Amino acid sequence: MLSANAEQRANIKFLTKLGKSATETYNLLTEVYGDQCLSRTQVFEWFKKFMEGRKNVGNDPKSGRPPTAKTPENVEKVARIVRRDRRLSIRAISELTNINKESVRQILHDDLGMKKVRPDMWKNASWVLHHDNAPAHNALSVKRYLAKNNIPVMEHPPYSPDLAPCDFFLFPKIKSALKGTRFESVDAVKAKATQLLKSITQDDLQHCFQQWKIRMERCRDRGGDYIEGDNISTV
16 A cells, blocks of 8 residues: 555656646645645656656665764755745655754754854844744644744734735735736746845835734734734835
8 A cells, every 4th residue: 555645646647647737736636635735846846757757656765864964965955945945844855855854953943044144133032933823833843843942933813914924025026026927938937936036125125024013013902803904005
């Protein structure tokens, strides 16, 4: 009997033979498997393998225990995967890089997190972490990790996209710039979106932060009530 992941990989192989695109394949798998579906990155990785002629749906053979050392090569491996899809779980990153979960967690914390980018803020603890209540953020392992490292967290009220910077600032900004444009391929869309992301200035981010503060204060004043739809400028 196939494992759950191998079953999904077999379905990916089947869908490639039907002529489905990578995006169609991911959407169909999501409909069937829901929260248990492989990540978008994993689906696209396997889709590419089967398109290139791979027959086996099993994992690639691994030579011994996954490497535990936090080497520059392993840091780069993890960074490359995270840049492509920040929604991946530690387990998914471990599977894609063949680096054990403990080392992945250490790399994310020591080399790719705020501790590395803003050591001054990390040292004096003059910051709080705010992320939405997506399943990956609410996972018990994540909560334990945050508590273990004394990371201050600002709670995110349920069903409140009005408080998430990606939802009220980043996504609308990109969608507005792409609206009405006809693209010849998915790669063209990706290239344009990447260009827009790189064009975001420090002033844009500061404005986003100010809007976030306004929204958080309104949410606080209303006792956590949902406020999407209020006339709050995000331009």
